[in-house]
Amino acid sequence: MKNSEISRRQMLKVPLIGATIAATSQSGLVCEAFAQPVPASSPAPPGAFAHNVEAVGYTDLDHRPAFKMAIRQVGERWYLYTGHFWHSGWSIVDVTDPAKPETVKFVPYLGTNTWTLQIDLSGDTMVTALEKPFANFGGDPDAPFGEGVLIWDIADPINPKQLSHYRTGGNGTHRNLYPGGRYVHLAAGMPGYRGNIYVILDISDRSNPREAGRWWVPGQHEAGGESFAAAKPAADQETADRYRLRLKPQCMCGAFCASTGEDVSLHGPPYVTGDLVYLPYGAAGIVVLDISDVSRPRQVGGLSFSPPFHSRFGVHSVLPIPERGIAFANSENVAYGRGPMHHASIVDISDSSEPFLLSLLPEPVPPEGAPYSDFTTRGGWRGPHNINHHQHHPDVQKQGDLFYIAHFNAGLRVYDVSNTRLPREVGYFIPPEPVRRYGPMPEDKLVVQTEDVVVDRRGFIYITDKNQGLWILRYTGPRPETDRT
Numbered sequence: 001m002k003n004s005e006i007s008r009r010q011m012l013k014v015p016l017i018g019a020t021i022a023a024t025s026q027s028g029l030v031c032e033a034f035a036q037p038v039p040a041s042s043p044a045p046p047g048a049f050a051h052n053v054e055a056v057g058y059t060d061l062d063h064r065p066a067f068k069m070a071i072r073q074v075g076e077r078w079y080l081y082t083g084h085f086w087h088s089g090w091s092i093v094d095v096t097d098p099a100k101p102e103t104v105k106f107v108p109y110l111g112t113n114t115w116t117l118q119i120d121l122s123g124d125t126m127v128t129a130l131e132k133p134f135a136n137f138g139g140d141p142d143a144p145f146g147e148g149v150l151i152w153d154i155a156d157p158i159n160p161k162q163l164s165h166y167r168t169g170g171n172g173t174h175r176n177l178y179p180g181g182r183y184v185h186l187a188a189g190m191p192g193y194r195g196n197i198y199v200i201l202d203i204s205d206r207s208n209p210r211e212a213g214r215w216w217v218p219g220q221h222e223a224g225g226e227s228f229a230a231a232k233p234a235a236d237q238e239t240a241d242r243y244r245l246r247l248k249p250q251c252m253c254g255a256f257c258a259s260t261g262e263d264v265s266l267h268g269p270p271y272v273t274g275d276l277v278y279l280p281y282g283a284a285g286i287v288v289l290d291i292s293d294v295s296r297p298r299q300v301g302g303l304s305f306s307p308p309f310h311s312r313f314g315v316h317s318v319l320p321i322p323e324r325g326i327a328f329a330n331s332e333n334v335a336y337g338r339g340p341m342h343h344a345s346i347v348d349i350s351d352s353s354e355p356f357l358l359s360l361l362p363e364p365v366p367p368e369g370a371p372y373s374d375f376t377t378r379g380g381w382r383g384p385h386n387i388n389h390h391q392h393h394p395d396v397q398k399q400g401d402l403f404y405i406a407h408f409n410a411g412l413r414v415y416d417v418s419n420t421r422l423p424r425e426v427g428y429f430i431p432p433e434p435v436r437r438y439g440p441m442p443e444d445k446l447v448v449q450t451e452d453v454v455v456d457r458r459g460f461i462y463i464t465d466k467n468q469g470l471w472i473l474r475y476t477g478p479r480p481e482t483d484r485t
Helices: 008-013 235-241
Strands: 004-007 047-051 053-059 066-074 077-084 089-094 102-108 119-122 125-130 148-153 161-166 183-189 197-202 210-215 271-273 276-280 286-290 298-303 317-321 326-330 344-348 356-360 402-406 412-416 424-430 450-455 460-465 470-475
Touching: 047 053, 053 424, 066 119, 066 450, 066 460, 077 119, 077 125, 148 183, 271 317, 276 317, 402 450, 424 470
Parallel strands: none
Antiparallel strands: 004 047, 047 424, 053 470, 066 077, 077 089, 089 102, 119 125, 125 148, 148 161, 183 197, 197 210, 271 276, 276 286, 286 298, 317 326, 326 344, 344 356, 402 412, 412 424, 450 460, 460 470
16 A cells, blocks of 8 residues: 655645545555655655545644534635634634635633633534633633633624623533524533533524533532432433443543543533434433423433443544434543543434444554654543544535544544444544644643544545644545445
8 A cells, every 4th residue: 555754844834735645545444554755856844644535735823722613604605714723713714725715713711711712613603612721731720710601603704703602600611512493513611510411502583592401420410419420320320321321430530631630521512313312422422312392301211331441531422324224423531542442433313212332443554654653642632533524514425425634643534334243444634743832732842732633524534623724625545335424
């Protein structure tokens, strides 16, 4: 197999990355990668490693590293909306020509000491999160901060108009879902609770959002007298609750600690399919609720991952694909190579009351020629993070038999998931190392930390990093014979 090695020298010289990478398949559960330098005549900059993925474009986003993204086509133009790590506000990037992305607007958030990481949209409505930042990301725990969600009108795609600000009264919201229509689904830090809980927000009047319902894991509601030690399953709920009540929180505060200090916390986004919502609930695993009555969400199923996998952000993301009877799930490993293993998994949800594990995605293997022998000791955070999650967006590529996942210090990974019992890696792109530190993370070495991935329906792949700009890529490898995209 052939790979491409791309250097950061030319990345800094040219905005257009036109790497052409030979397409060959990988096979087996975990596949070795063999690197081959790009010929001197190639326009691709040296320093990156790639297999079956080509780099199409790059922008430094005016030196504002991005985090979460959402894509939208308006007329003949394509716009990428991003939150940011080290700058409070949001950028709008014209990606109509993916080889020449252009930041057309930065919308600042005027408050300080506030995370504006998260973003979602549907139609002419955009929802952005405000949250108290963690101290190890540069936040001041004693200073005022913005919290909640902002509701925007984006009928004019490059001039968002703020319509309202819903305040949670706690630490704000993390990753939220807005699939269109009446409700926004929040991972919210609410007063009186330990960790984030699930809140349903009614925005039928976008200028006056109001809470429609909430749900939490028993033990979170401290103001109501709850504690995890005292949580007991009711007899008729013993089966449904057996996963969530067998919890042994393992706060690894030396490495990373949520502002609430609890491993039982809804990371989000809650993901809605019909009357069900799937919650990635940290140490509580996957939680499945019936929300046919939004004022009274009711648990119908769940699946534990901690133990054997790590507890902190034990389930970070869950993406149900009900038409295939599966869901993708993964943790977020923030322990710098210490402690229990992380996971990226495929789960059977054909019976939502009894989900079970089908398989684990293979761990990335460093390509030959890489200056590190494994990703555990490479530096920075390792393991899976975000996936091509916005399946509710009409302009996002629908989940078929290729699965895209950001893998922190291993870059973008692409898997063939046509056989849900035997997923295999078929492509990857590891960006050049960052050359400038924009913020305090990662806390050890300044290495690649690929954060988010979005794939538009044209097939262009967007990835972000803590300390560099936006890469636009394209998968060039073979398609699974049963590809359902």
